Amino acid sequence: MGKALHYSSITKKIIMSLAGLFLTSFLVVHLLINLLILFDDSRELFNQAAHFMVTNPLIQTFQWVLFAGFIVHIILGVVLQIQNWMARPVKYEKKGASEQSYFSKFMIHTGAIVFIFLIIHFANFFVKAKFGHIEPITYASGTYEDLGLLVVELFSDGGYVAFYVIALLLLGFHLDHGFQSAFQSLGLNHSRYIPWIKRAGTAFSALITLGFIAIPLVIYFS
Amino acid sequence: MDLTLKIWRQASAGATGKFVNYPVSGISEDASFLEMLDVLNESLVMKGEEPVAFDHDCREGICGACSLYINGRPHGPDKGITTCQMHMRNFKDGETIVIEPWRAKPFPVIKDLMVDRSAFDEIIQAGGFISVRTGGVPDANAIPIPKRHADLAMDAAACIGCGACVAACKNASAMLFVAAKVSQFALLPQGKLEASERVRNMVTKMDELGFGNCTNTYACEAECPKEISVSHIARMNREYLVAKVTAPKE
Numbered sequence: 305m306g307k308a309l310h311y312s313s314i315t316k317k318i319i320m321s322l323a324g325l326f327l328t329s330f331l332v333v334h335l336l337i338n339l340l341i342l343f344d345d346s347r348e349l350f351n352q353a354a355h356f357m358v359t360n361p362l363i364q365t366f367q368w369v370l371f372a373g374f375i376v377h378i379i380l381g382v383v384l385q386i387q388n389w390m391a392r393p394v395k396y397e398k399k400g401a402s403e404q405s406y407f408s409k410f411m412i413h414t415g416a417i418v419f420i421f422l423i424i425h426f427a428n429f430f431v432k433a434k435f436g437h438i439e440p441i442t443y444a445s446g447t448y449e450d451l452g453l454l455v456v457e458l459f460s461d462g463g464y465v466a467f468y469v470i471a472l473l474l475l476g477f478h479l480d481h482g483f484q485s486a487f488q489s490l491g492l493n494h495s496r497y498i499p500w501i502k503r504a505g506t507a508f509s510a511l512i513t514l515g516f517i518a519i520p521l522v523i524y525f526s
Numbered sequence: 527m528d529l530t531l532k533i534w535r536q537a538s539a540g541a542t543g544k545f546v547n548y549p550v551s552g553i554s555e556d557a558s559f560l561e562m563l564d565v566l567n568e569s570l571v572m573k574g575e576e577p578v579a580f581d582h583d584c585r586e587g588i589c590g591a592c593s594l595y596i597n598g599r600p601h602g603p604d605k606g607i608t609t610c611q612m613h614m615r616n617f618k619d620g621e622t623i624v625i626e627p628w629r630a631k632p633f634p635v636i637k638d639l640m641v642d643r644s645a646f647d648e649i650i651q652a653g654g655f656i657s658v659r660t661g662g663v664p665d666a667n668a669i670p671i672p673k674r675h676a677d678l679a680m681d682a683a684a685c686i687g688c689g690a691c692v693a694a695c696k697n698a699s700a701m702l703f704v705a706a707k708v709s710q711f712a713l714l715p716q717g718k719l720e721a722s723e724r725v726r727n728m729v730t731k732m733d734e735l736g737f738g739n740c741t742n743t744y745a746c747e748a749e750c751p752k753e754i755s756v757s758h759i760a761r762m763n764r765e766y767l768v769a770k771v772t773a774p775k776e
Contacts, residue, residue: 491764
């Protein structure tokens with residue numbers, strides 16, 4: 305880890321962008337499974353999928369790669385930010401009037417709130433699913449732990465739903481800058497494709513955010 | 527025009543500075559920003575006060591000497607020009623104009639609005655050159671260079687090294703400057719020979735000097751008086767990645 309701090313600024317940014325893109329791919333899988341809960345009231349599809357995710361050995365192994373991705377992205381993000389603050393010891397009296405990518409200014413802030421959300425989210429679902437006792441439920445296809453019930457119960461709490469929605473919106477802002485930024489850091493810049501990458505990034509961020517937000521809202525209001 | 531200038535005054539590198547307000551009156555809208563400061567300095571000299579120190583040289587936008595962070599923007603309002611080319615018609619009568627030096631750890635203040643930009647020279651010394659003799663001007667088309675590459679290299683070479691990119695960047699990153707210098711050589715056959723070492727050495731020096739990291743905020747491109755594109759930063763990232771991956775084992 306000590307060696308990582310001595311990586312050049314560009315190396316750090318390249319690792320940062322690869323980790324970021326990797327984490328983004330995880331969001332897609334996560335969202336697709338979550339959406340299943342909206343499609344049947346018995347929660348069978350969702351519970352079946354959740355059961356597959358926590359028992360499949362390949363996914364269980366890959367889970368550690370995912371954790372590593374989170375740790376690398378978070379640690380490098382903090383290191384880069386501290387270096388950036390140190391690079392300007394005396395601040396401007398009147399600052400930031402330059403035209404710039406808006407959300408890029410708040411990556412550390414949106415990132416920090418998403419991180420706090422992640423810890424709470426982890427305690428609410430992952431820790432309970434792994435180490436706690438969850439009531440089993442029997443369907444025609446088999447007996448699974450009723451993780452869906454846990455979701456429905458949590459999302460009936462208005463305060464939690466509000467927190468969830470805000471955290472996910474901030475994640476969307478984080479993704480909007482992060483997506484196109486990753487391509488720039490990797491040197492994948494081309495006058496022809498960059499406008500499309502930016503548009504795709506914004507559309508992707510909006511879809512991911514709206515998808516995740518829809519679930520607690522639908523459950524809360526039904 | 528009557529204006530109030532809120533200017534950073536600092537007697538020397540080690541001294542503590544502060545903002546001082548100076549009223550100026552009767553300024554022509556057609557005066558350049560530096561001429562306006564000349565008027566202020568003349569009045570200060572007449573009163574027996576120390577004039578405001580600021581960098582300037584050619585006053586036609588090509589030397590890169592002038593700086594000044596004006597109302598939150600390097601080289602003030604208006605796009606694609608240096609402070610010396612900016613005119614007072616960009617301001618309103620009665621306005622207060624805040625004038626600060628470039629702020630970055632590798633750019634320490636020497637006096638008032640002057641900063642030491644020799645960090646840029648150090649980056650150039652680390653690799654911003656070609657170390658073999660390239661001879662005199664070659665005959666036209668003796669060295670084949672695609673028109674597109676010649677144009678891109680020329681765009682990159684437009685960098686005057688003023689440091690506005692560092693001043694504008696929220697992280698005080700020098701990526702646009704270094705990327706312009708790296709691109710200018712990497713695109714041409716004479717520069718390609720040392721491209722790999724060059725990019726590694728220049729980036730190492732840039733980091734060592736304490737410039738910040740790039741967060742792809744693109745304020746640098748918006749403020750660059752020569753409108754150098756951030757696509758050069760992407761090229762440098764690419765060059766650096768390839769150079770690192772293909773570098774021989776030490």
